[in-house]
Amino acid sequence: MKFLCVSCDEAMKLIEARPPERGSLTVLYRCPSCAFEFAMLTNPYETQVVASLGVEVGAEPTGTVGASRCPFPGLVRDMGAGGEGSLPWTPEATSRLGNIPEFARPMAKTGIEKFAKERGLAQIDAQVLDQAKDFFGM
Amino acid sequence: MKGYYDIVGDGGSDILEQVQAQQENVVRSLSGVRNLLAIGSGKGGVGKSTLTMQLACALRELGNAVSILDADLNGPSQARLGGLQDRILVPGESGAPVPTTRSGIGVVSMGMLLPEPHAVEFESVTSGSSHTWRATREFTILRELLACMDWGKLDYLLVDLPPGAERIVQYAELLGPRALFVLVTIPSDLARGVVARSYDALRKTTNRTLGYVENMQGYYCPDCERVKPLFPAQTQVKLDLPCLGSVPFDPELAALCDRGGFPSDSTAPVSWQPVRRIAEEVCRRVAERAPAPEERR
Numbered sequence: 001m002k003f004l005c006v007s008c009d010e011a012m013k014l015i016e017a018r019p020p021e022r023g024s025l026t027v028l029y030r031c032p033s034c035a036f037e038f039a040m041l042t043n044p045y046e047t048q049v050v051a052s053l054g055v056e057v058g059a060e061p062t063g064t065v066g067a068s069r070c071p072f073p074g075l076v077r078d079m080g081a082g083g084e085g086s087l088p089w090t091p092e093a094t095s096r097l098g099n100i101p102e103f104a105r106p107m108a109k110t111g112i113e114k115f116a117k118e119r120g121l122a123q124i125d126a127q128v129l130d131q132a133k134d135f136f137g138m
Numbered sequence: 139m140k141g142y143y144d145i146v147g148d149g150g151s152d153i154l155e156q157v158q159a160q161q162e163n164v165v166r167s168l169s170g171v172r173n174l175l176a177i178g179s180g181k182g183g184v185g186k187s188t189l190t191m192q193l194a195c196a197l198r199e200l201g202n203a204v205s206i207l208d209a210d211l212n213g214p215s216q217a218r219l220g221g222l223q224d225r226i227l228v229p230g231e232s233g234a235p236v237p238t239t240r241s242g243i244g245v246v247s248m249g250m251l252l253p254e255p256h257a258v259e260f261e262s263v264t265s266g267s268s269h270t271w272r273a274t275r276e277f278t279i280l281r282e283l284l285a286c287m288d289w290g291k292l293d294y295l296l297v298d299l300p301p302g303a304e305r306i307v308q309y310a311e312l313l314g315p316r317a318l319f320v321l322v323t324i325p326s327d328l329a330r331g332v333v334a335r336s337y338d339a340l341r342k343t344t345n346r347t348l349g350y351v352e353n354m355q356g357y358y359c360p361d362c363e364r365v366k367p368l369f370p371a372q373t374q375v376k377l378d379l380p381c382l383g384s385v386p387f388d389p390e391l392a393a394l395c396d397r398g399g400f401p402s403d404s405t406a407p408v409s410w411q412p413v414r415r416i417a418e419e420v421c422r423r424v425a426e427r428a429p430a431p432e433e434r435r
Binding site: 001002003004006009011012013014015017027029045048049050051052053054055056057058059096097098099100101102103104107108111112115129132133136137138 | 139140142145146147148149150151152153156157160225226227228229230231232233234235236237238251252267270271274275278279281282283286
């Protein structure tokens, strides 16, 4: 979708995309010529169209790891992923977590922490990830 | 006044660019995969998943590096078939390493991420409307799996497709024109009719269909050591594509599958030799024609 400032015949530029609130996105645009601003307010269906593609309005087009949501939120909640008792992750390990699909991260995080706890480890670092990789035969 | 195509870019939302970047990542991730082989049917319950794992084992025995992507997100089978239900995805230094079976077949399946009996559920900001978004979400997940997994160098990546004759074209589009298809049927007009629809749909794409496999061709009776018919001997629906081979229904194999086992020379059930012949036939047909430039993606 593109927007045109009719008075200036100029393409409007995105200046801010606010996080969804009750399924509605607020995206602000400004005309680079006359500085006229307006906000596009999406309905939940329109928001969902974008979310289903695994993209975010205004995000960098790296496409490295999509933004699709976890398709098993109930199970993740039941397992208490990310809740009390979860282990700290070093920045390097957290960065490596970005190498797996976003939807799979909560389950992977829970599984790796379980693996570490069973071995009496207090935090997740790159070494623990390598141990887990070897243990799980990858 | 300017029109849509007079304006370069989209003003900053970058949605189109993000989708294109996702597609480019899939191409990059699969660059080490020599042959992309989708196993489909259109019909459910004909043994696609079992045959996919058997075929992977046979291709592996023939000296190929093989992995499987279980594209059936809602009824995943490959984790159980490969005895990999307890595996988790562990992030590597680049991408996610593919879990492998004891015989060295890589498997990526939702069954590793989601233990039985949990079902995939898609939350939606629009209450009660997940049916509207589900297909898009599923394909987005598959695209992420294709892009993020570290497939490495493979001779064959087998993609185990879910049922749905009309959806086979969507999978062809997702996998790109170089994906080859094998269709699975059983000797009944009911199944063959659906497979014929799938083939009709595939003919409208640029993807090549290698042929079909007739599964559950008969029942192997261990008492009389003969294959007896399971379905009526005569079928009316003709399939206008090569038959790659037939595989008898094999209770021994079914038991192996439930245990997460897999056929090998040491535990060869009666269906093993037919599957090996099919694997040889697949290799022969794949080698028969080098991919056309438009198939290389």
